[in-house]
Amino acid sequence: MPAAPAAALAHADDLAGFIAASPSSYHAAAEVARRLEDAGFERRDEAEAWPTGPGKHLVVREGAVIAWVVPEGATATSPVRIFGAHTDSPGFKLKPQPSTGAHGWLQAGVEVYGGPLLNSWLDRELRLAGRLVLDDGSVVLADSGPLLRLPQLAIHLDREANDHLALDKQRQTQPVWGLGAADSADLLAEVASTVGVDASRIRGWDLVTADAARGAVFGKDDAFFAAGRLDDLASVHAGVVALIAAAADDTADHIPVLAAFDHEEIGSATRSGAAGPFLEEVLERIGLGLGASREERMRALAASWCVSSDVGHSVHPNYAEKHDPVVKPVLGSGPILKVNANQRYTTDGVGSAAWLGWCEAAGVTSQSFVSNNTVPCGSTIGPIMATRIGIRTVDVGIPILSMHSARELAGTSDLLDLAHVAEAFFRG
Template structure:
């Protein structure tokens, strides 16, 4: 395995460890880019965004960053690399300290579509944001705190023949011993954040696998971690944008949205106004009128990057019999006749060109006709903005598991193609 690919995987492991929630991911992206010379902007302050600048702005669990080239005009086109910061799992409910029979438990609600059995018998963190009595938000993340213990086989002799978890009664993790009326789960989170639990007025807290990401397998070809869907794409976009200079002929932009796993219909989701708000402010700073904005959109691109299914050696019948993406064979172009992905012929040709420019082999993904296809931020972005959009990503196994599996070389190759996309 090339040293660059292994170093990239190690950096991804650190990135994931620092991003256990969407709010952490957005903050960490912003900090990485600030460290790379970007200017942090706030939505409630004037921007300016002159030519030859590099900027980043955070909205809740979403983040958008962009590079304005030297000599940008009112009709300069935009190239957006889109991804999302959230992952399926569990979210803390109101009055979360529960328990019985001497066990302390956490009241959680299922977020998105997690592969429930994959969360059993793992040490889990709680992470997200706390909103305090003065309206300020504080990021919080515990160490290993929770666990969903599975019932022993001796007490369920048919468990290997069928495993169906009750989504309410059998998904409440344990976190200690004692009685619920004398314990405080939020107090544990507050201590981790260094704040007084009595000041907490609201919270968005989710579970995350506590185990670090790592490479393994013959010649270290595999990479396993939680939240690869879709931090693998976020990391690729950050690494690529950080290397992008101001000498291009278009505005290079990274757009990382929250809430993709639950439909994107929020102020920080792809169906919300965040991207259009940022684009309009950038255009206004360049003196663009409405016609010039539309001209810019007409020449713009969005690469919607999210994971797709690699062919599974134990379940080959669930995949298309011909189009079968493999780990280690390059990023994937995602295609769906019913427009669950936004790729069309023009987008396919452009993606092939960017891959060729990076010296990267690409592959395609299409679903088995008998297996329903998921979707991404791609069709949403294309519909909201009219921007030409192509859906891509990396192939993985165990999608929506607490711990997913990717190919080390694919992670590196996606970043290399993103660099070419941003350069033009």
């Protein structure tokens, strides 16, 4: 495989910075907004009237963000092109009364969020990040930096650990963060101090763990990129890069939309998740701003497209039997088109043809992914958006290894390729 070109390395480095700035879904939404505002997008408040006519806009709802470009000449029947992804990742979330401990150790009371590979969180420095809600209702984003660790039991005390490591989700997943009696320190105060907040003002919080190490390129020919939260910040980042590039074209006959939702890892059934009303409400308000009647809005949606982008499985060299014996996507060979006969992914023949056309326009090679018939298939926000809005949808992504690990593995070139196809999709 040839060495990763300079553009791919630059994109990977930018992604590493994006992930470092996005340890929680709330931070990710804020970082997307910051980058788009720097590119000339204007933030809108859902409780206020939105302007009509051409422009570049974004709106943040908790850990989700939707951005769009209304080009010159947009009409009531202009279709939308939505690139969808999600901002959350599996891990651990801080419980009520989180300051705990035993035997001289300070520990954090955490709850499992989503479906993480539990053993991958062992023996890593972890950040605790998210939002603090204060007594006046204001919200402050906080990030502890490296603070927590889940230390594994030494092999001397568990001689069979290499044969059957299994962690009890309650007893053996409570990380340490200091030394002392359990009632001698306040974990929330520790986090609050990093943003200059008086802990006595905290009335609520949504704090999650994230790997503290920065993403890195490595391997022969710089083929690999490893980082936490690649699922699905790799797609969110690609969508941001693509939307900024596509926004320069104000003559498009459609409306590009980036939709980055929260809570995909736990089913999306929240006000900021794909199963909630967020996207539908934004699309309706875009249509109203263009003077669309209900019939015209239906016409616009009928001509629209959605690309649901989420990571998928590369063939694993040590577990090839877990994959389809013929369809074996691999890192570094391009983004993947995700197919499932039972519509766990929304891709059909029409979507396949459209996706391959966008890849061709971007000069990118695509791979296919389908599950082994004996291995259950996961799902994405694609079926949810297609069902809720009735829009044509295709499921895609990049192949990775170590999915749902604290630190996942992607192909360096695939990251930039996905952004190129997303741009081709936005440009139409």
